[in-house]
Amino acid sequence: MSATAPPQNQGEDLTVPPEKLPRHLAVIMDGNGRWAKKRGWNRVRGHEEGSESVRVLVRACRRLGIGWLTLYAFSEENWARPQAEVTALMKLLNRFLKKERQEMLERGIRLNTIGETEKLPKATRELLSKTMAETAGGRDMTLTLALSYGGRQEITQAARRLAEDVKAGRLEPAAIDEAALAGRLYTAGMPDPDLLIRTSGEQRISNFLPWQTAYAEFYFTETLWPDFREPELMSALRAYAGRQRRFGRTGDQLETG
DSSP: OOOSOOOOTTOOOOHHHHHHSOOOOEEOOOOHHHHHTTTOHHHHHHHHHHHHHHHHHHHHHHHOOOOHHHHHHHHEGGGSHHHHHHHHHHHHHHHHHHHHHHHHHHEEEEEEEEEEGGOOOOHHHHHHHHHHHHTTTSEEEEEEEEEEEHHHHHHHHHHHHHHHHHHHHSOOGOOOOOHHHHTTTTTTOOOOEEEEETTTOOOTTTTTSSTTTTTOOOEEEOOOOOOHHHHHHHHOOOOOOOOSOOOTTTTHHHHHE
């Protein structure tokens, strides 16, 4: 695991070969509140600036050809925050969806969500549904927003569905395997993340995609989310490109094919 990438030498090639890029990038966007506090502003200001980092990230990933981008936008635990902050976050989400709709359509970006979205305000749910329907034809990138999402809750619900299928006679207990459970997660049909980035210096996944990140590479950076822009993204991608993903095999096995 790595924090920040080492300083780049002047003139060094900063690009990453396409075959070295992650197919699926997941991001825990952390540090909005601390960013605002450092400047003497309220937390909402930090969330507003953080939304610009989201725009930069989406555009950069689309340009680079990263096909799947999943953002931890609002956790199940975030409902415990002050009501005023929760309300502001929902308004920011609505504003983002309205503002970015046309660009998603033009750039072939399909919007997707995971989580207990039925808990979101009605206006937000309706706007999400409308935007997902309108962008459903996008084939160049899938942008997934994790909203009211909790990884343990997701796995618990999947286990409950398996139990219901067994009880109803639709599934034999002996047929329950990793694929059966994965097929009942919110992310069914999506590839697992290859790279998970977390900003702000925290080094934990905070209940974000615990099943799906079993073999992901982790990249932790001290950069607060509102300051995370394309140079920081490229540092993370270069660090990822330099790692050897063995999946239980030895390095010698990989080198000999």
